[in-house]
Amino acid sequence: MSEFERNDLGLVDYLHCETIGEPGQRTFNITARSSRGQTIVWMEKEQLFQVGVSLQQFLSTRDAPPDPALFTVPPIDSPVPVHVEFKTGDMSLQHDPASDVFTIVASDIPREDSPEPISEITFSFQRPQAEEIMKRSVSIVAAGRKPCPLCEVPLNPGDTHFCVKVNGYNPTENPMGEEHS
Numbered sequence: 363m364s365e366f367e368r369n370d371l372g373l374v375d376y377l378h379c380e381t382i383g384e385p386g387q388r389t390f391n392i393t394a395r396s397s398r399g400q401t402i403v404w405m406e407k408e409q410l411f412q413v414g415v416s417l418q419q420f421l422s423t424r425d426a427p428p429d430p431a432l433f434t435v436p437p438i439d440s441p442v443p444v445h446v447e448f449k450t451g452d453m454s455l456q457h458d459p460a461s462d463v464f465t466i467v468a469s470d471i472p473r474e475d476s477p478e479p480i481s482e483i484t485f486s487f488q489r490p491q492a493e494e495i496m497k498r499s500v501s502i503v504a505a506g507r508k509p510c511p512l513c514e515v516p517l518n519p520g521d522t523h524f525c526v527k528v529n530g531y532n533p534t535e536n537p538m539g540e541e542h543s
Contacts, residue, residue: 365479370398371398373396374485377485381505385516389404401485407506409453413499450469462488463486469481512528
């Protein structure tokens with residue numbers, strides 16, 4: 363069993379999600395920074411989408427408490443700031459209702475051939491940051507490849523799509539090769 367290297371950035375003052383690359387070739391990440399260090403957590407599009415959707419569902423159904431409690435940041439083992447970057451395998455989103463603070467815990471993908479410990483990063487953020495990440499993540503995912511209107515497979519710009527719902531024909535053409543108007 364691999365060891366874990368756990369780091370907690372506490373309450374972050376910078377939180378941002380972004381994508382790099384062209385649709386169909388994009389990579390996605392969340393960057394978080396506090397006085398304790400910085401992390402860049404790379405993830406799949408679906409993972410970023412789930413973060414956004416989970417935040418959206420939560421924020422739309424629960425109001426902020428009128429007098430939130432002070433969020434208690436766990437003590438750190440080392441005063442040296444951490445800099446962690448990895449592609450996440452597991453990720454969870456939590457909420458502390460008393461302080462109205464959200465927390466993401468992400469761990470990297472274990473590699474059997476690596477002697478390195480599995481990195482795990484925890485960072486917390488407030489409601490305004492949650493609202494921004496929710497909006498930005500949904501916007502980023504929506505800006506990707508448009509899906510086929512019939513089979514929902516993402517369409518690559520400039521490529522011909524042979525849709526399974528129309529027996530392999532391009533949905534903009536009929537089987538006789540005549541263009542639809």
